[in-house]
Amino acid sequence: MAKYDFVVAVGGAPGQGIETLGKSLGQICARYGLYVYTYSAYQSLIRGGHTFLTIRISSEPVENHGDEIDLIIALDRDSIEKHVPHVKPGGALIYNIDDVKQEPERDDIQLCGIPYKKFSSGIEDRKLQKTILNTCLLATAMNMVGADLKVLEEIIISALLKRKGQEVVDANITVATAGYEHAAEHFTGFDAQFEKQEPPLAFVDGNSAMAMGGAAAGVKFYCAYPMSPSTGVLHWMAANARNLNIMVRQCEDEISVINMVIGAAHVGCRAMCATSGGGFALMSEAIGSAAMMEIPIVVINVQRGGPSTGLPTKTEQGDLWQLLGASQGDFPKIIVAPTSIMDGFHTMPEIFNLVDKFQCPGMVLSDLTLSMGFTTFDPETLNWQPEIDRGEYITELDQTDEEYLRYKITDSGVSPRAIPGTPGHVHVVATDDHDEDGGLISDEFTNPHKRRDIMEKRQRKMEGIVKLLPPPTFEGPEDAEITLIGWGSTKGVINEAVQLLNDAGTTANQIHFKWLYPIDEDTINAVLEKATNPIIVECNYTGQFARFLRSETGFKADGHIRKYDGEPFMPHHIADGARELLKGKTDLYVPYQEIVV
Incomplete structure (x- = not known):
């Protein structure tokens, strides 16, 4: 159990600076040496709608956004109405008191109304006054968790001075100071407070981590057509292309993308691209071309809800069979699904060495949860000069x-x-x-x-x-009552569900797959033989991995936990499902999503 484990959620409308607030808080945590995992639930709208960002902060590494919310920062009235019930007893709600006509109805949490209009009255630029509410409420939260306001001030200066000027910096610091001091005078801080740990950490999102891994692997050509939720890879590559001597091109469509990648790889360049399911569909024929010509390429597919345009801003593990059947005919291919944000970095050199060695296409199967989530990490753990094997x-x-x-x-x-x-x-x-x-x-x-x-x-x-290819990992006691089996991005949340089950008296273990294809039947079955009451956990409707595993090995699970509502699993979803399946009354459990955005 982590010494410190605290969840902050931020609700508001697009354009209110929710992402900026989240990044600022993540950077603060990084400077304190604290571990972070974020998940943003948002709608596919440019303006309007609602966004709910969850930021889990811990003294130990975390790989999911948790079960309970300790503190909600509400940037608008809608967030108060939607999410007050989601704050756990003993938690707190920070909000702009000018937004509400009456105080929210919760007597088991601390209601922290901020008179923002008063604090920002000296700012003449009304547009600026409106857009920096996020800074004021973040500073309020910082006081309540014991963080030093100077850290936020340093981040404000670093982020805004060159881009926006001294006036904007001063306005942000003014409202931040007012919110921080108001909290010190009127609100009770949380019992668990921020404590600095060594070393300080860095802060990164999953798409950037994969892009960084590609750069470490020696990628010199990157090409893409923007498609959520994979576009962050293109952003990182474009921002760093000149410094790293990487050629980056944005094409008119995914057909052009994949053919340019094949061309670059053909002349000896390590080349890759990233897309989502719809874009990958357009690339399929050319992937077969790379296989026929025996040209090594890497394609990242960041999954989102499908089919068709589907759910551009929601997650799913629904593209496994699409990758297995990419292009027509039989040909060698490699499919890997990173298990965490930082595993995305480490996977890229591995997949490039393999495709170079065997001259075939390699496909990296990520999803929105990993790729658009943020985490903190120790930069010393990154190998920027991995072994390069060109075959x-x-x-x-x-x-x-x-x-x-x-x-x-x-x-x-x-x-x-x-x-x-x-x-x-x-x-x-x-x-x-x-x-x-x-x-x-x-x-x-x-x-x-x-x-x-x-x-x-x-x-x-x-x-x-x-x-x-390494076999799937096995973790936990061999004499467990239940085995949870997963693949790709669900490793962290399944691991925590296993802990919940063990803490409640149901012994559980976990088998997890990263390297999906090809698989060795005997090796896989040797691991699966350790399973007791095996349950396969995945984010799709049809049980794509369960069907794949049965087709390749003959293995049939006793039960299934599936989620296909666009939101990722929370630990209790899996633990509750495992207990229900153990009763033997059903072989399929679909959890209910409590937080709706």
């Missing part, structure tokens, strides 16, 4: 009398790959199937023996790939 990669003339065969049939299925322009290594590359030297089989008479040889050659790569 059998020819860049200069080799001294041999052998004719160069680009698709030479080998025992491993991997053929030495020469970069175009390498002297003595002229070869044909095409999307038609071909023989060893690249000659098109269909130009001959579609020789069935050559087709079989080259198909088996490509597919032999899968045998090599699967030997290098």
Whole structure:
């Protein structure tokens, strides 16, 4: 159990600076050495609607947004009406008293009304006065959790002085000081207070973490068409392209994106792109082209609710079978689903080394929960110079009398790959199937023996790939009453559900999958044999991973916990479902989403 575990939520309308408030609080926590995990529930609107940002703060690493809310900062009346019931007893609500006609009805929480109109009356710019309410209420919260106001002042100066000028900085500090001092005089601070830990941490979102991992892996070409919730990868790449010598291009559509990535990879550049399910659908044919030409590429799919346009701002694990069936025909591919925000960073060098070694497409399956969430981390844990394995990669003339065969049939299925322009290594590359030297089989008479040889050659790569992929992790006692099985982004929330079950007297353990495809049946079954009353947990309607696991291994779970309402699991959703399934009255549990945005 963490010494400090505190959840702050911020509600308001788009344009009220909710994201700015959240980032500021995250940066404050980072300077205190505290761990953070954020989740933002928002609507697909440019203006209007409602946003609810949850920020969990802990003395130990956290990988979900928790079950209970200690403090709500309400930037508008709508947030008060919607979310007052969600504050746990003993918690607090901070709000602008000028927004309400009567005090909210809760006698088991502290109601902290701020006379913002009074505090901001000296600011002549009315637009500015309206937009910095978030700063005042954040400072109020800082006093109540024992954070030093000077830290916020430093962040304000750093963020605003060059961009907005001294007047805006002074206005923010004025209202922040007023809110902080008012809280000290009128409100009771929380029993649990901020305490500095070493070392100070950094603050990052999941899309940026994957982009950083790509840069560490040696990516020199990035291409994308903006599509939520993957656009943050493009933003980070564009912002850092010149300093890192990365070529970044925004294309007119995803078909152009994937073909430019293939072209860049073909000439020897580590190249990648990111999209969501709809964009990935447009890329599918070209992914098959990369497989046929044996060109290594990496595609990130950040899942959102589908099908079609679906839920652009909500999460889901609904694209697994889309990636499994990407393009037509059989070909080697690698699919990996990072298990946490920072695992996204560490995964990128791993997937690039694999696709280079085996000359095939690699797909990274993230989702909105991970990619648009923020966390704090120790920068010393990041390896900016990971091992780089380009595989059998020819860049200069080799001294041999052998004719160069680009698709030479080998025992491993991997053929030495020469970069175009390498002297003595002229070869044909095409999307038609071909023989060893690249000659098109269909130009001959579609020789069935050559087709079989080259198909088996490509597919032999899968045998090599699967030997290098780590098996799923197993955590917890082997004699547990129940085993929770998950994949990708649900690892952290399942882990906490296991803790809840164990604390309540139901012994539980966890099996989690990161490397999804290919899988070795014997290796996977050896892990699954440890499961007792196995329950598969996933965020989709049809149980995509459950069906995949059964098709590959024959494994059938005893029960299922599924969520497909656009919101991520909370720990109690899974723990409650596990207890219900243990009763044996049903084999499917779908939790109820309490907080609606």
